[in-house]
Amino acid sequence: MPVTPLTNSSSISSNTNDTNRGIAYGVGAYVLWGVVPAYWPLLAAAGAVELLAHRIVWSLLFMALVTAALGRWGALRGLPPRSWLLVTAASALIAVNWGVYIYAVNSGRVVEAALGYFINPLFSVLLAVLVLRERLRPAQHAAIGVAGAAVVVLAVDYGTLPWISLALACSFAFYGLIKKTVPLDSTASLTAESAVMTPVALGYLLWLGSAGTFTGHGAAHTALMVSTGLVTAVPLMLFGAGARRIPMITLGMLQYLAPVLQFAWGVFVMREPMPASRWFGFAMVWVALLLFTGDALVRARKQRRVVAVAPPV
Numbered sequence: 001m002p003v004t005p006l007t008n009s010s011s012i013s014s015n016t017n018d019t020n021r022g023i024a025y026g027v028g029a030y031v032l033w034g035v036v037p038a039y040w041p042l043l044a045a046a047g048a049v050e051l052l053a054h055r056i057v058w059s060l061l062f063m064a065l066v067t068a069a070l071g072r073w074g075a076l077r078g079l080p081p082r083s084w085l086l087v088t089a090a091s092a093l094i095a096v097n098w099g100v101y102i103y104a105v106n107s108g109r110v111v112e113a114a115l116g117y118f119i120n121p122l123f124s125v126l127l128a129v130l131v132l133r134e135r136l137r138p139a140q141h142a143a144i145g146v147a148g149a150a151v152v153v154l155a156v157d158y159g160t161l162p163w164i165s166l167a168l169a170c171s172f173a174f175y176g177l178i179k180k181t182v183p184l185d186s187t188a189s190l191t192a193e194s195a196v197m198t199p200v201a202l203g204y205l206l207w208l209g210s211a212g213t214f215t216g217h218g219a220a221h222t223a224l225m226v227s228t229g230l231v232t233a234v235p236l237m238l239f240g241a242g243a244r245r246i247p248m249i250t251l252g253m254l255q256y257l258a259p260v261l262q263f264a265w266g267v268f269v270m271r272e273p274m275p276a277s278r279w280f281g282f283a284m285v286w287v288a289l290l291l292f293t294g295d296a297l298v299r300a301r302k303q304r305r306v307v308a309v310a311p312p313v
Contacts (some may be wrong), residue, residue: 019245021241022243022245025242026238026246026250029236030235030239030258032234036105037110037265037270038265040106041105041106043221046214048099049099050212051225052099052201053202053204053208054205054225056197056201059232062230066187066191070187072185075183075185079184079192083182086178086181090175093174097167097168097175100167109266110265110272111266111272111274112164114259115263115285116162116168117172117258117262118282118286119151119169121289122288122289122292128177143291146285146288146291147284158278185240186239186243190232213225252293253293
């Protein structure tokens with residue numbers, strides 16, 4: 001019958017368009033996260049803690065408006081106490097992540113921050129083994145081993161542990177682990193986390209008072225402070241929209257866009273020093289990521305084959 005091919009063609013076209021939109025949303029999110037090192041130095045007059053406090057407060061205001069527009073307050077009102085405890089833990093971890101990242105960018109350590117997001121996927125896998133008792137495949141074992149050796153090489157190069165990288169990777173890995181157990185979408189989740197953090201942030205800003213920079217450095221500075229809510233929320237919403245439309249393996253590939261752009265900004269724009277030993281350490285990290293990503297691609301291909309040959313139910 002002529003109707004069937006038309007229906008199938010329409011369905012395929014719709015799925016393709018949805019996937020393309022998902023990829024566009026994902027690319028948009030990671031590109032914004034990748035170029036954010038150009039933003040924070042514009043607010044260098046404020047310290048990292050003041051910037052973090054403003055980021056939390058303005059994020060809550062913006063996300064409250066978005067949540068109200070989408071009609072998702074019900075999800076927050078119905079959240080049980082145990083989930084609020086998990087939200088509180090997640091908010092503390094993301095606050096550490098944000099604060100360390102702002103400090104790294106404004107102190108000229110963008111490359112070290114980029115390293116944290118390069119090794120974050122490997123930290124997440126290691127966490128899954130230690131906490132969730134998942135079993136590593138041989139390629140994952142090799143990837144984590146190479147990444148561990150890379151951290152040692154970079155520690156020798158820096159003369160100390162790259163604590164910024166480790167703090168960013170560790171905080172975000174634990175944050176991701178907790179987020180898996182909270183029954184909220186990305187919009188409601190960020191609203192809840194901002195709501196939990198805002199009393200502390202507001203208290204700090206009130207204590208800071210006239211010593212803060214919000215009103216004393218011109219209208220442009222004040223406007224940029226307010227825009228920290230947008231800088232936080234927009235890429236996260238793009239990420240959430242992309243994650244719903246594309247496979248996790250595609251999203252996993254896109255995640256390297258952000259640290260690549262951050263690394264390029266640190267090396268080629270900020271001219272941060274990159275001696276040969278540091279290049280070697282980063283090369284080891286990239287080898288580990290190639291092993292990790294290659295293993296994920298092979299596994300995804302095998303799973304697709306299993307689904308393709310499975311008998312219809």
